[in-house]
Amino acid sequence: MAGPISLGEIASRLGGRVVGDAGVLVEQVASLEHAQGRDIAFFSSARYKAQLTATRAAAVILGPRAEPLTRLPRIVSDNPYAYFARVSQLLNPAGAPQPGVHAAAHVEASARVAASARVDALAVVGAAAEIGERAWIGAGCTIGEAAAVGADSRLHPSVVVYAGCRIGKRAVVHSGAVIGADGFGMALDAGRWLKVPQIGRVLIGDDVEIGANTTIDRGTVDDTVIEDGVKLDNQVQIGHNCRIGAHTAMAGCAGVAGSAQIGRRCTLGGAAVVLGHLSICDDVHVSAATVITRSIRKPGTYTGLYPFEDNASWARNAALLRHLGKKRKKRNG
Amino acid sequence: MAGPISLGEIASRLGGRVVGDAGVLVEQVASLEHAQGRDIAFFSSARYKAQLTATRAAAVILGPRAEPLTRLPRIVSDNPYAYFARVSQLLNPAGAPQPGVHAAAHVEASARVAASARVDALAVVGAAAEIGERAWIGAGCTIGEAAAVGADSRLHPSVVVYAGCRIGKRAVVHSGAVIGADGFGMALDAGRWLKVPQIGRVLIGDDVEIGANTTIDRGTVDDTVIEDGVKLDNQVQIGHNCRIGAHTAMAGCAGVAGSAQIGRRCTLGGAAVVLGHLSICDDVHVSAATVITRSIRKPGTYTGLYPFEDNASWARNAALLRHLGKKRKKRNG
Amino acid sequence: MAGPISLGEIASRLGGRVVGDAGVLVEQVASLEHAQGRDIAFFSSARYKAQLTATRAAAVILGPRAEPLTRLPRIVSDNPYAYFARVSQLLNPAGAPQPGVHAAAHVEASARVAASARVDALAVVGAAAEIGERAWIGAGCTIGEAAAVGADSRLHPSVVVYAGCRIGKRAVVHSGAVIGADGFGMALDAGRWLKVPQIGRVLIGDDVEIGANTTIDRGTVDDTVIEDGVKLDNQVQIGHNCRIGAHTAMAGCAGVAGSAQIGRRCTLGGAAVVLGHLSICDDVHVSAATVITRSIRKPGTYTGLYPFEDNASWARNAALLRHLGKKRKKRNG
Numbered sequence A, B, C: 001m002a003g004p005i006s007l008g009e010i011a012s013r014l015g016g017r018v019v020g021d022a023g024v025l026v027e028q029v030a031s032l033e034h035a036q037g038r039d040i041a042f043f044s045s046a047r048y049k050a051q052l053t054a055t056r057a058a059a060v061i062l063g064p065r066a067e068p069l070t071r072l073p074r075i076v077s078d079n080p081y082a083y084f085a086r087v088s089q090l091l092n093p094a095g096a097p098q099p100g101v102h103a104a105a106h107v108e109a110s111a112r113v114a115a116s117a118r119v120d121a122l123a124v125v126g127a128a129a130e131i132g133e134r135a136w137i138g139a140g141c142t143i144g145e146a147a148a149v150g151a152d153s154r155l156h157p158s159v160v161v162y163a164g165c166r167i168g169k170r171a172v173v174h175s176g177a178v179i180g181a182d183g184f185g186m187a188l189d190a191g192r193w194l195k196v197p198q199i200g201r202v203l204i205g206d207d208v209e210i211g212a213n214t215t216i217d218r219g220t221v222d223d224t225v226i227e228d229g230v231k232l233d234n235q236v237q238i239g240h241n242c243r244i245g246a247h248t249a250m251a252g253c254a255g256v257a258g259s260a261q262i263g264r265r266c267t268l269g270g271a272a273v274v275l276g277h278l279s280i281c282d283d284v285h286v287s288a289a290t291v292i293t294r295s296i297r298k299p300g301t302y303t304g305l306y307p308f309e310d311n312a313s314w315a316r317n318a319a320l321l322r323h324l325g326k327k328r329k330k331r332n333g
Helices: A007-014 A046-054 A064-069 A080-091 A311-332 B007-014 B046-054 B064-069 B080-091 B311-332 C007-014 C046-054 C064-069 C080-091 C311-332
Strands: A017-019 A039-042 A059-062 A074-076 A178-181 A186-189 A192-195 A202-204 A215-217 A224-226 A284-286 A300-303 B017-019 B039-042 B059-062 B074-076 B178-181 B186-189 B192-195 B202-204 B215-217 B224-226 B284-286 B300-303 C017-019 C039-042 C059-062 C074-076 C178-181 C186-189 C192-195 C202-204 C215-217 C224-226 C284-286 C300-303
Touching: A007 A017, A007 A074, A007 A080, A039 A080, A046 A064, A059 A064, A059 A080, A064 A074, A080 B186, A080 B192, A178 A202, A186 C080, A192 C080, A202 A215, A215 A224, A300 C311, A311 B300, A311 B311, A311 C311, B007 B017, B007 B074, B007 B080, B039 B080, B046 B064, B059 B064, B059 B080, B064 B074, B080 C186, B080 C192, B178 B202, B202 B215, B215 B224, B311 C300, B311 C311, C007 C017, C007 C074, C007 C080, C039 C080, C046 C064, C059 C064, C059 C080, C064 C074, C178 C202, C202 C215, C215 C224
Parallel strands: A039 A059, A059 A074, A178 A215, A202 A224, A284 A300, B039 B059, B059 B074, B178 B215, B202 B224, B284 B300, C039 C059, C059 C074, C178 C215, C202 C224, C284 C300
Antiparallel strands: A017 A074, A186 A192, B017 B074, B186 B192, C017 C074, C186 C192
16 A cells, blocks of 8 residues: 555545545555545446445545545545546556566566566566566466566566567456467368468467466467557457457457457447457447457447346247248238 | 275275275276276266176165175175275375466466465456465456465366455365356336346355356345355356355256255256246255246245157147137136 | 468368469458458358359358359369358368467366376366367366367367366367256255155266266266267356267257257257257257247258337237237137
8 A cells, every 4th residue: 555645635636625634644555435534436326326425435436526524534526437547557556567577487488578578486487578677477477488577567466478479568368268269260161170270370469468367369461459548348259350449448358250340449248249340330339148240440338238127927928029021921811 | 196006904994894805905986887997986976776686896885775786895884885985085186286376377476376375377366355375266267456375276177257246165176167247137217228237246056066157146235155066067058146054066057046945955957947036945955957937935845847758749749738718718718 | 370372272171173274372251241361251041142242252161052152263163162161171170279288277187187187277177087189278278187078179268077078089168168067956855855866877988079067967867978079159058968969069058958869960049948858860950939838750950939119019019919818718618
């Protein structure tokens, strides 16, 4: 923790308007429900009004309309969640790692590891690989031959980066992520699958976050590209030759099949799927568990989700659904 | 194998009623189809009647109504599958691991590893971490700073437990599982994603099993909680701030989005999804591949699943489904 | 790269018919869009006609009907994608790995590692395990006790093979794959889950490819079987006791629940699910994101997928869908 810090000083650094005692000190963020002592919480949704009333937080971050809902010292911001993020970053600075290559790491002689970088025990850095300034390679990671990890990037333990793949600056990559495995390129030939060598790379821009056990495949011949600021949650799958536009975010278990092109500032809800070779324009939002089966050329929110019901109602409706066609035929016949 | 053991001795230890020669010896469990020699099999569903007739098992476990279906020596139990589980546990005891820290493991000086625990080659145990009595940390695991693994727990190879997370007693955690990666907390700020530091932990109770490549995210500020007896299959994703009630089970590829609260004794079928911030009461059963989009306050079974058909029938019905609204408008218009 | 090689020599090795200058040299494959210099590209779909016109490739592989679409030197093949695969294999030979066990690998004394095999740094090979001729075990892999990896197989970094499991010849297994974790065998006993020991193995045939973070569970008592030539993409889940028939392929995030039997030459699209204990005959194709809920006895293509729409249209239709049953009741009532 970097605190304590007064509300006044927070506002002078991050903007926002203090209401109440600007000298109140805070030293950690907390939820409304569990805040105590010098904790600062945030309020962003009317559904938590009761918690706002009951909170023992020292101070609260909230939006302009919520200002009168509490008498606690507070900071008013037009985007209280983003403000909360900045306050938490202030109180929980990540800091540069202690530099050095652990004695039990294996770094090939031709690899270039910046003096300010850190490589933990049992990590492997391949020939001609590059590890940038202040980058942190966690325990058990494998960085393939001629792969690169940019400055200030952090790879948590057990990440694998295949040969030739490049990760930009300030990345956060969580454990179990696999960057650059072969795309699923198989040609059917007389009933057998013939492997198409996957000789493209994965190129990842700056400020990208990649969740635990997420997989991003290398391209068949061209590269798979993840642009700046993309955020991928856990267990996301990105097929070969995809391009994911800048600042697009995907929630857990989303999947994008090969050669799909996804625009900038898009979002995919959890378990959403985009089929292969499709093109999605900028500013498209795909709801959770929705399967996109054709290209989208107009920004907006798209959904395709079977509504759940109690099992008996579902069974009845699903049977009727399957008979829609037959009923129509009879009616028309 | 711990056998051979007689049916009579099994029944004296586990209950159940022996029919036929109680002196028959068994030494391993097997399927009806492949049993031979001193194997004991179980019968639990009428669909396997032909296999029961043909089996060469030495003995069979079955329910009261199935008792007359075979003349083989048998043990009758009201819950033959659970009985089979106990017999298999008896014949395949897990046993405590041979204690000791492998010379090629890396254990920080401030970590506390019980003398009866085992740490395999190339595992890393961080500063101030605790490994309980008879716990077994597999090859290539990483136990983060100040994390804890309870007594008699087994982590198979390549599990990652992030800093500060706690796993209770008698856990089984399979390879590739990642406990405590950052939740997907991103605040949108002028078209960019701002990371919300994830400072909560993952707290896991006793008797929990976690499947291969399953991921459980740490909380944003409060903790993510997995209560006692929870069983998660492979490739399950649990988002930040979730609470999963005791004895709830989730089949492969299920996903629970952030801040969802799931009750006790629930089941999620394979690939089922629960969206974020929802609350599911105790004793709710979600069918496979069903997406839960609102809170559930009544125990029962819930389903939402598009019925599959041959492709041509599906295409016809899906087109009709999309025109339901338009047809209704015309009819009403 | 193994080139350069002339079109004439390619055709003499792989068949096909050269049109234009057979002496043209190529040395790498590329996409129509990015080809240059001595690159050879392929054309397989009318949607890329403009790219064919504009390409700077030295030569193109295409089908008989596309032959007149370009004046570039070209090879005509009835199956241009498979032909392209063979050309790429020719130009990008995998080659046998440099043999040897890295000083920082841990191989138990009773393991049998072929002299021509390679074991990379920080890999663990358990007691009585077998590593075949020219097999390559990547950094950080764990090969369990008495497990076996066949000749010419390659395990990329951080693969886990549990005790007793067997992988055939010429396998490619990508990082993070877990072979042989316990199946999800839990018997409900008075509100608690009782673990059923999983004592079967995983048996994998020859020429199998397994994607990154894919999981294949060991059998309960019998073995889980993956037949020859099966290709599994990333994040696929195969439950215990399944049998996957020869030359079947599954795209990313597909899931097969326990005890399902899938025939030969089947395909599962991305995120498709097959429920447990079902039987799928040979030559069945399951569309992406489709859930198979009953056995299939007739070859063909099967689909069940909620069509997506803009969110407002979906909401209207989904509400109507849920009222289908009620409407019908009224109409009939």
